[in-house]
Amino acid sequence: MPAGTNAETLDFTATEIMTVAASRLLKDGTVCFVGIGLPSTAANLARLTHAPDVVLIYESGPIGAKPTVLPLSIGDGDLALTADTVVGTPEIFRYWLQGGRIDVGFLGAAQVDRFANINTTIIGPYDAPKVRLPGAGGAPEIASQAKEVFIVLKQSPKAFVAKLPFVTSAGYLDGGDARARAGIPGAGPTAVITDLGILTPDPVTKELTLTSIHPGVTVEQVKAATGWDLKIAPDLKTTEIPDAGALAALRDLQARTAAAHGQVGGEG
Amino acid sequence: MAKITPLREAVASLVHDGDTVALEGFTHLIPHAAGHEIIRQGRRELTLVRMTPDLIYDQMIGMGCAAKLIFSWGGNPGVGSLHRFRDAVEQGWPQRLAVEEHSHAGMANAYVAGASNLPFALLRGYTGSDLPKVNPNIRFVECPFTGEKLAAIPSVLPDVTVIHAQKADRRGNVLIWGILGVQKEAVLAAKRSIVTVEEIVDDLEAPPNACVLPTWAVSAVCPVPGGAYPSYAQGYSERDNRFYKAWDPIARSRETFLAWMQRHVLDTDDFAGFRRVLAESMKETA
Numbered sequence: 001m002p003a004g005t006n007a008e009t010l011d012f013t014a015t016e017i018m019t020v021a022a023s024r025l026l027k028d029g030t031v032c033f034v035g036i037g038l039p040s041t042a043a044n045l046a047r048l049t050h051a052p053d054v055v056l057i058y059e060s061g062p063i064g065a066k067p068t069v070l071p072l073s074i075g076d077g078d079l080a081l082t083a084d085t086v087v088g089t090p091e092i093f094r095y096w097l098q099g100g101r102i103d104v105g106f107l108g109a110a111q112v113d114r115f116a117n118i119n120t121t122i123i124g125p126y127d128a129p130k131v132r133l134p135g136a137g138g139a140p141e142i143a144s145q146a147k148e149v150f151i152v153l154k155q156s157p158k159a160f161v162a163k164l165p166f167v168t169s170a171g172y173l174d175g176g177d178a179r180a181r182a183g184i185p186g187a188g189p190t191a192v193i194t195d196l197g198i199l200t201p202d203p204v205t206k207e208l209t210l211t212s213i214h215p216g217v218t219v220e221q222v223k224a225a226t227g228w229d230l231k232i233a234p235d236l237k238t239t240e241i242p243d244a245g246a247l248a249a250l251r252d253l254q255a256r257t258a259a260a261h262g263q264v265g266g267e268g
Numbered sequence: 269m270a271k272i273t274p275l276r277e278a279v280a281s282l283v284h285d286g287d288t289v290a291l292e293g294f295t296h297l298i299p300h301a302a303g304h305e306i307i308r309q310g311r312r313e314l315t316l317v318r319m320t321p322d323l324i325y326d327q328m329i330g331m332g333c334a335a336k337l338i339f340s341w342g343g344n345p346g347v348g349s350l351h352r353f354r355d356a357v358e359q360g361w362p363q364r365l366a367v368e369e370h371s372h373a374g375m376a377n378a379y380v381a382g383a384s385n386l387p388f389a390l391l392r393g394y395t396g397s398d399l400p401k402v403n404p405n406i407r408f409v410e411c412p413f414t415g416e417k418l419a420a421i422p423s424v425l426p427d428v429t430v431i432h433a434q435k436a437d438r439r440g441n442v443l444i445w446g447i448l449g450v451q452k453e454a455v456l457a458a459k460r461s462i463v464t465v466e467e468i469v470d471d472l473e474a475p476p477n478a479c480v481l482p483t484w485a486v487s488a489v490c491p492v493p494g495g496a497y498p499s500y501a502q503g504y505s506e507r508d509n510r511f512y513k514a515w516d517p518i519a520r521s522r523e524t525f526l527a528w529m530q531r532h533v534l535d536t537d538d539f540a541g542f543r544r545v546l547a548e549s550m551k552e553t554a
Contacts, residue, residue: 036345036346037346059372060294060295060296060447060449061294061447061448061449062447072345072346072507072509072512073295073345073346073507073512074294074295074320074345075294075295075296075345075447075449076295076507077296077446077447077500077502077506077507079447080296080446080447080502081502086446086447086448087448088448088449088450088452088453088479089294089319089372089376089448089449089450090376090377090379090380090450090453092376093372093373093376093377093391094373094376094377094380094391097373098373098391098392117396121369121398121399126402128358129357129358130358131354131358132342132349132353132354132357132358134341134342134343134349135339135340135341135342135343135369136340136341136369136370136371136372136397136399137320137340137341137371137372138341138371138372138373139371140371140373140393140394140395140396140397140399141371141372141373141391141392141393141394144392144393144395144396145392166398167396167397167398168397168398168399169396169397170395170396170397173396179396182395182396183395183416183417184395184396185392261346261509
């Protein structure tokens with residue numbers, strides 16, 4: 001976590017500003033298909049702060065989940081008990097996602113490239129992988145069918161690579177209008193939120209560009225944590241620091257989660 | 269009519285070497301007890317199917333039950349990797365594991381297609397993903413009406429599906445509630461099915477539209493209270509997150525894994541025995 005030392009002097013950690021910045025992007029009333037881990041933390045923080053009417057949908061079946069603590073797994077009982085309704089997994093993917101009812105797909109990733117394509121499948125050759133990752137899960141169709149996609153992950157040269165060994169889920173493919181030409185309905189990833197800043201796609205080339213940098217982080221740090229020559233927006237903004245309310249809500253949520261699960265949840 | 273029978277007998281008569289077997293469960297209601305019984309009875313060359321293979325498939329793969337895995341996400345939820353699954357894929361231990369991987373949408377649709385007696389599932393999916401390049405069972409067809417390109421994958425048609433559920437009545441009708449995953453579709457897609465249940469009751473007290481599998485659609489119902497452990501059965505038990513975390517170091521090395529399986533599964537007679545020995549060993553490490 002290259003930003004840790006600097007950010008901590010400002011009384012929040014790099015992970016906290018990442019989570020708060022990601023949660024801020026989620027507008028009230030949005031219907032959000034939530035991945036487990038960091039996306040779930042950010043989405044629930046949004047629900048507990050500025051977006052009480054956000055609708056959280058998990059691929060295991062809960063629609064309108066309002067968990068009291070962060071789920072450790074995608075199918076925790078709390079998600080079902082607090083949901084407006086629970087449907088079968090086929091229905092989630094067929095009626096609700098493919099049916100075009102999801103505003104935002106909120107995803108994590110093991111690796112991304114400069115066009116926000118996602119790898120969660122393997123490191124190394126497919127037939128003789130160096131590392132076998134968990135695989136696709138719901139991401140390929142969430143990435144293509146949600147109206148837009150947010151990706152949240154920590155930034156490092158291993159995670160932000162020039163060439164992915166495997167494209168599990170499509171971002172902007174080769175950039176430009178490649179995504180639209182492939183016939184993918186959703187707009188694609190509109191923000192990649194990291195522990196160092198926020199990257200957004202160039203309107204024309206679709207190449208990820210650093211448009212917001214977290215306070216206490218330098219452009220050199222972000223470039224060093226990126227496996228390609230990262231473009232920096234000419235009007236680079238500094239990310240707003242987390243407000244006290246959001247930080248308190250996040251810490252409270254994580255403390256409740258730790259008490260319930262015996263660990264800090266939502267990091268897995 | 270489902271036969272209400274001990275789990276050992278259901279596995280002996282319904283699960284055979286070389287079968288395609290789906291032990292389904294989406295975090296909730298994972299049929300761990302049945303997986304252990306399949307390991308105890310030494311089944312080999314199985315094609316295992318499941319959207320979210322987790323610890324029980326890690327155990328079955330590590331014990332050499334599986335020749336192939338059809339799946340869409342393989343991990344220890346909230347913890348990390350499945351080390352036995354990775355060892356089989358990366359190093360071929362204890363034997364090479366063939367892998368056919370999909371997305372969740374693909375798998376869920378393939379179960380629906382199987383339950384619907386269709387040869388393949390049709391979906392908008394996999395566009396822009398490399399998965400079709402490495403999985404020849406992901407193909408694309410043209411809509412006969414609009415010409416749109418759609419993904420097609422073969423139906424999941426298990427020889428046997430195994431699930432865990434909350435309860436059955438004395439005739440063998442099964443009630444499932446909470447997170448349903450693809451349990452219903454997986455049973456209806458299969459030639460044979462085993463349902464382990466928390467309890468057998470006189471009356472399911474199921475409201476209309478509840479998820480009930482009628483007795484005549486199920487082969488065997490086996491009472492195994494707590495049979496999903498360390499997964500959970502809503503209304504009966506909580507997920508034991510500590511065990512999911514404890515599994516990580518056990519499964520990291522072949523030696524610790526084999527010793528654990530010997531003591532907890534091979535040397536115990538049934539799931540109640542497993543739970544007793546596990547309680548002892550958790551106390552030792554506490």
